[in-house]
Amino acid sequence: MDGWSSAAPIGRTRTAEFMASVYRWMAFGLALTGIVAWAVTNTPGLLSAFYRIEDGHLVGVTGLFWAVGIAELVLVWMFASVVQRASLGAAVGMFLAYCALSGVTFSVYLLAYTATSIASTLFITGGAFFGLSVYGTVTKRNLDAWRSFLFIGLIGVILASIVNLFLRSNAVEFVMSCAGVVIFAGLTAYDTQKLRALGEQGEERHALVGALALYLDFVNLFLFLLRFMGRRRE
Numbered sequence: 599m600d601g602w603s604s605a606a607p608i609g610r611t612r613t614a615e616f617m618a619s620v621y622r623w624m625a626f627g628l629a630l631t632g633i634v635a636w637a638v639t640n641t642p643g644l645l646s647a648f649y650r651i652e653d654g655h656l657v658g659v660t661g662l663f664w665a666v667g668i669a670e671l672v673l674v675w676m677f678a679s680v681v682q683r684a685s686l687g688a689a690v691g692m693f694l695a696y697c698a699l700s701g702v703t704f705s706v707y708l709l710a711y712t713a714t715s716i717a718s719t720l721f722i723t724g725g726a727f728f729g730l731s732v733y734g735t736v737t738k739r740n741l742d743a744w745r746s747f748l749f750i751g752l753i754g755v756i757l758a759s760i761v762n763l764f765l766r767s768n769a770v771e772f773v774m775s776c777a778g779v780v781i782f783a784g785l786t787a788y789d790t791q792k793l794r795a796l797g798e799q800g801e802e803r804h805a806l807v808g809a810l811a812l813y814l815d816f817v818n819l820f821l822f823l824l825r826f827m828g829r830r831r832e
Contacts, residue, residue: 613797616805620793623809627697628816634701639708648702649709656709663702670699677810681803689803693810700817707824715829722827723820730783731812734790741788748788751781771825778822786815 638644645651648666650658673696681689708716734741755777762770793808 613794616797616808617794619802619805620808620812623693623806624812624816627693627809627813630694630697631701631704631817634698635705635708638702638705648705656706659706666699666702670696670703673699674810674814678807681807684803686803689806693806696810697813704817707821707828710830711824711828712831715827716824719820719824719827723816723823726783726823727786727816727819730786731790734787735794737787737791741791744784744788748781748784751777752785755781775822775825779819779826782815782819782822786812786819789815 638648648660648663649656650660673692677692677696680692684692755774758770758774758777762774789808789811793811796804796808
């Protein structure tokens, strides 16, 4: 009994330290994304490198913007497998590179939506993310059953987005936005629970993988909420 009593607090401490590291890296990544996005939209040279602006209005993006987007997809696809073999320094570099590249692609939303609507949506996303993370932490319910539902839903949203590029249907976009909010809300709770289960054995490189997972949950939840709440610039 004494051995179990002493081991349990140690396990809880390791989990708490691991999750604290996950949230620190996630917060740092979000801050880096925001800084890069702000720098792109407020630096004329960077703005002209990634966007085509005519008479003060955004009319399109450049080839460099698409190149950054492709590099971003490649990095996120490779990240989890590469981190298992790479040094901690390389893993940190990949994580920060992804967050910086995301800042470039994220900057389009700073150009498209008003600062007030972005700030209010960010505040609501933060509150929702906090609540969902708490739920994933304290619930006794095993959320593994959500995995298949969330994965199928995510694939459905991706396919519907591709189809809607041609249909340009407001109804389809509305349904996608609703589904996206539900899916990434569920993923936030699910990923939090899975990361806590990993906490006792997790290393710093695993914390980076967890930080990227929660970073993606937060960013996508924000973007889907922005579709409802965002006010476009005139």
